[in-house]
Structures are given as C-alpha cells and as structure tokens.
Amino acid sequence: MHTISIHQFGGLDELIYSKQSRPQPATGEVLIKTAAAGVNPIDWKTCSGGGASSFIGELPFIPGWEFSGVIADPGDTDFKEGEAVFGMIRFPQPAGCYAEYIAAPAEQIARLPDAVDLTTAGGLPTASLTAWQALFDKGDLKAGQQVLILGAAGGVGHLAVQLAKWAGAHVSGTASLRNHEFLAALGCGRAIDYHHQSLSDYTNSMDLIIDCVGGETGIEALPCLKPDGVLVTLPSVTKDQVIAAGTAQRRRVEPIRCEPSAEQLTKIGELVADEHLKLHIGESFPLEKAAEAFALSQSGHVCGKLILTF
Ligand SMILES: NC(=O)c1ccc[n+]([C@@H]2O[C@H](COP(=O)([O-])OP(=O)(O)OC[C@H]3O[C@@H](n4cnc5c(N)ncnc54)[C@H](OP(=O)(O)O)[C@@H]3O)[C@@H](O)[C@H]2O)c1
Missing domain, CATH: 3.40.50.720 (NAD(P)-binding Rossmann-like Domain)
Structure with a gap:
C-alpha cells in the first residue's frame, strides 16, 4: 500500500511517499481501506519533532490520526465489510492514517451516515x-x-x-x-x-x-x-x-487534549447529515502531495480544513 512516512524528524523534505506492507489488525480492530485523511497542525508539528513526537517511539512513522474509509476486513467486530466509517484513533500514539489501509480499534470509529460523503468525513473527526x-x-x-x-x-x-x-x-x-x-x-x-x-x-x-x-x-x-x-x-x-x-x-x-469518541462522532455525523454542521474543505490534495498540504497548514491561515484523498 502507498503511505506517507518519515524516517527522521525534520522539515517537509522528510515526508516520503512510498510502499509499505498493510497493517495487521489485532483483536477488536478492523482493517479499513482509506478514502480520505485530514491534515491537522499536530501532524506537521509531530513530524518536525514537536507535537506528539515524544509518543512516537521507533521511526519510521506514518503520520495522520483521522480518516474516512470503508471496512475491508471487520475481523471479530460488529462492523460489516463495505460499511463507510470515520474516526480519530489512538491519539497521541501513532495511528498511521496517511496510508491506503489502516488498522483501527473498532471502539474508536463510527459509522458514516449515507448523506455524508467520504471526502468530507476524512477531515471531520479531530x-x-x-x-x-x-x-x-x-x-x-x-x-x-x-x-x-x-x-x-x-x-x-x-x-x-x-x-x-x-x-x-x-x-x-x-x-x-x-x-x-x-x-x-x-x-x-x-x-x-x-x-x-x-x-x-x-x-x-x-x-x-x-x-x-x-x-x-x-x-x-x-x-x-x-x-x-x-x-x-x-x-x-x-x-x-x-x-x-x-x-x-x-x-x-x-x-484540553482531544480524545477519540465513537459516541460523539456518531452524533457529529448525524448533525452533518441533518445539515446543522458543515465541514468547509479549504483545499484537498492527493496523498503524495502531503508536503504541500503541510506547508499550507504551517502558514497558519487555512480557512476550514485540508484533506488528503486516496
Ligand atoms: N489540544 C488539542 O487536543 C488540540 C486539538 C486540535 C487542535 N489543536 C491545536 O489548536 C490550534 C488550532 O487548530 P486548527 O486545526 O483550528 O488550526 P488551523 O486550521 O491551522 O487554524 C488556522 C486559523 O487560525 C487563524 N489565526 C491565526 N492566527 C490568529 C490570530 N492571532 N487570531 C485569530 N485567528 C488566528 C487563521 O485565521 P485567519 O486566516 O482569519 O487570520 C486561520 O483561519 C492548533 O495549534 C492545533 O495544534 C489542539
């Protein structure tokens, strides 16, 4: 699968677009085929050695804590293959969302209402x-x-x-x-x-x-x-x-430190479906252009959210 990863902390040049093997979901986890992942300031702060970098452990590190996608393998959980889901997972431990497949704890993800598109959903959770x-x-x-x-x-x-x-x-x-x-x-x-x-x-x-x-x-x-x-x-x-x-x-x-919550995300998904809440996508980029998205986020003047699409 294609990913963005870093092999050392540093500037935007450290972001590498390459192929790695798919993650193996553990008990209570699902495998997700990613549709979109949001870019948050914590992503570039962490890759540059600040942010959550003290939680990252061994490099290489695949950034990204939020995603949308479809269930590729539900494992031992109640999810079904093909269901659309979204979530912010594992924060501040590594979650690896800048990747075509993600292993995610089922208890931290939510089903996506039909009325909400997957691209929007990728930028919502965090x-x-x-x-x-x-x-x-x-x-x-x-x-x-x-x-x-x-x-x-x-x-x-x-x-x-x-x-x-x-x-x-x-x-x-x-x-x-x-x-x-x-x-x-x-x-x-x-x-x-x-x-x-x-x-x-x-x-x-x-x-x-x-x-x-x-x-x-x-x-x-x-x-x-x-x-x-x-x-x-x-x-x-x-x-x-x-x-x-x-x-x-x-x-x-x-x-505050934002916590994963499937319950709150379910409510948020309903609010988007009912048009009480709308995510404004400032700009979207293909995964391999993550460095461009990081540079824009670093400017500090993004309106709404930046999204990586797969
Ligand atoms: N603790 C947590 O759990 C947690 C969770 C999420 C985010 N955060 C942190 O919260 C901060 C905001 O996150 P975000 O995702 O919303 O960032 P963001 O999307 O990058 O924020 C960009 C916005 O900041 C505005 N801005 C910049 N300087 C400003 C100033 N002096 N006064 C008023 N507005 C200003 C810009 O407004 P204009 O373009 O209109 O000037 C722009 O719209 C980041 O530092 C992030 O790391 C913390």
Missing part, C-alpha cells in the same frame, strides 16, 4: 471532536450563553462556531477580515478582525472562550471572561503560559 469537547465537556456551554472563538475560521474554529450556534449560544469569533462573510454564513453573530480591532470592548462579557490560537492571543482575551467564565486553550505548547496568566488574573483556564 477538529469536530476537539470543538465538541471544548464547548460541551470542558466549557459546559448552555443555550443563551455568550461564547467567543479565537481563530474562528480555522479547522476547529469553524466547527466550534456552528456547534455553539446549534446549542443556542450567542457566538462571536476572531478572524481576518477576508473570512468575515464566511463566519457570518456559519452563524457567527459578531466577527472581530483581530488585526485591527482590540477585544477591550468585550471585557467581562463572555461565558466561554475557545482559544484556537494560544499564547499572547489567549492571554489578551482573558479579561473578556465573566468572573465565572472559562477559557479553553487548545495549543498544548502555550497552555502553561495561558494557565499562569489566568491564575494571575483570577480567570479559569482549562487545557
């Missing part, structure tokens, strides 16, 4: 699970509350906007001006151009902030929280800095 867990598990978001999404046009952000709106919250989001129409179409009531507008007008007004940017951006947003509000910060590399600033300002900051 960003939608992160948005869901940040809004509802960490943030305990309720209808009628005020939520601010920092980085609202990105992979996680654009799904968080829609999920917050679906939950009945009032949604504000930061993005470059060129993305404001996009945010309005997603149901974001107020778009803030972070290049030219300060957040000082929103002091003490937010029940929940989802910080998809981290560092100084997250810290600058802390005064926007109501005294009992919470800021959920996503980038792990700056989380300690944002938590320390929160402690100093007596504001609650929660870090």
Whole structure:
C-alpha cells in the first residue's frame, strides 16, 4: 500500500511517499481501506519533532490520526465489510492514517451516515471532536450563553462556531477580515478582525472562550471572561503560559487534549447529515502531495480544513 512516512524528524523534505506492507489488525480492530485523511497542525508539528513526537517511539512513522474509509476486513467486530466509517484513533500514539489501509480499534470509529460523503468525513473527526469537547465537556456551554472563538475560521474554529450556534449560544469569533462573510454564513453573530480591532470592548462579557490560537492571543482575551467564565486553550505548547496568566488574573483556564469518541462522532455525523454542521474543505490534495498540504497548514491561515484523498 502507498503511505506517507518519515524516517527522521525534520522539515517537509522528510515526508516520503512510498510502499509499505498493510497493517495487521489485532483483536477488536478492523482493517479499513482509506478514502480520505485530514491534515491537522499536530501532524506537521509531530513530524518536525514537536507535537506528539515524544509518543512516537521507533521511526519510521506514518503520520495522520483521522480518516474516512470503508471496512475491508471487520475481523471479530460488529462492523460489516463495505460499511463507510470515520474516526480519530489512538491519539497521541501513532495511528498511521496517511496510508491506503489502516488498522483501527473498532471502539474508536463510527459509522458514516449515507448523506455524508467520504471526502468530507476524512477531515471531520479531530477538529469536530476537539470543538465538541471544548464547548460541551470542558466549557459546559448552555443555550443563551455568550461564547467567543479565537481563530474562528480555522479547522476547529469553524466547527466550534456552528456547534455553539446549534446549542443556542450567542457566538462571536476572531478572524481576518477576508473570512468575515464566511463566519457570518456559519452563524457567527459578531466577527472581530483581530488585526485591527482590540477585544477591550468585550471585557467581562463572555461565558466561554475557545482559544484556537494560544499564547499572547489567549492571554489578551482573558479579561473578556465573566468572573465565572472559562477559557479553553487548545495549543498544548502555550497552555502553561495561558494557565499562569489566568491564575494571575483570577480567570479559569482549562487545557484540553482531544480524545477519540465513537459516541460523539456518531452524533457529529448525524448533525452533518441533518445539515446543522458543515465541514468547509479549504483545499484537498492527493496523498503524495502531503508536503504541500503541510506547508499550507504551517502558514497558519487555512480557512476550514485540508484533506488528503486516496
Ligand atoms: N489540544 C488539542 O487536543 C488540540 C486539538 C486540535 C487542535 N489543536 C491545536 O489548536 C490550534 C488550532 O487548530 P486548527 O486545526 O483550528 O488550526 P488551523 O486550521 O491551522 O487554524 C488556522 C486559523 O487560525 C487563524 N489565526 C491565526 N492566527 C490568529 C490570530 N492571532 N487570531 C485569530 N485567528 C488566528 C487563521 O485565521 P485567519 O486566516 O482569519 O487570520 C486561520 O483561519 C492548533 O495549534 C492545533 O495544534 C489542539
């Protein structure tokens, strides 16, 4: 099968498109013929020696934690050959999703509704699970509350906007001006151009902030929280800095690590099928062009999600 792999941590030149043997599913696992895999910042961060690289063990490493595809071999599980599935698996341990076949734990994958196409589904799991867990598990978001999404046009952000709106919250989001129409179409009531507008007008007004940017951006947003509000910060590399600033300002900051969840993914699939949630594909690339997709992701200004197709 064709894969993308790295034999040492480093730059984009380390990504190698080559053939390897198919993985062998263990007990409780299925073999999946991959249709699409999403590109997330964690993929290039890990390949460059940051991100989840401390979990990778021996190289070579096949990147990618999310996929869509069809069951090629259900093994000893309840899945049937040919069923369409999607999932985020094994994170932060290696999952090998940038490959034509994937061995996946059955308990971490979900069936894909007929109404959702496989390409879209490949980019959904990580960003939608992160948005869901940040809004509802960490943030305990309720209808009628005020939520601010920092980085609202990105992979996680654009799904968080829609999920917050679906939950009945009032949604504000930061993005470059060129993305404001996009945010309005997603149901974001107020778009803030972070290049030219300060957040000082929103002091003490937010029940929940989802910080998809981290560092100084997250810290600058802390005064926007109501005294009992919470800021959920996503980038792990700056989380300690944002938590320390929160402690100093007596504001609650929660870090997050996205967890696989078949149950939440099933709900997310239903929301997409019912058109309450839509994944925006910024651009898609064939698997062998993974380095181009990584370079675009590294620019930090992707609108929606990048997808690798097989
Ligand atoms: N902890 C976890 O479990 C977890 C899970 C998923 C993601 N993450 C992390 O969360 C972060 C976001 O992930 P993602 O997939 O959403 O990334 P992404 O799609 O690459 O985010 C790109 C977006 O960031 C926006 N942006 C860049 N700088 C900004 C700023 N200063 N203020 C506001 N928006 C800004 C850009 O907006 P404009 O183009 O409009 O400027 C662009 O739309 C990454 O660091 C990722 O590693 C963590």
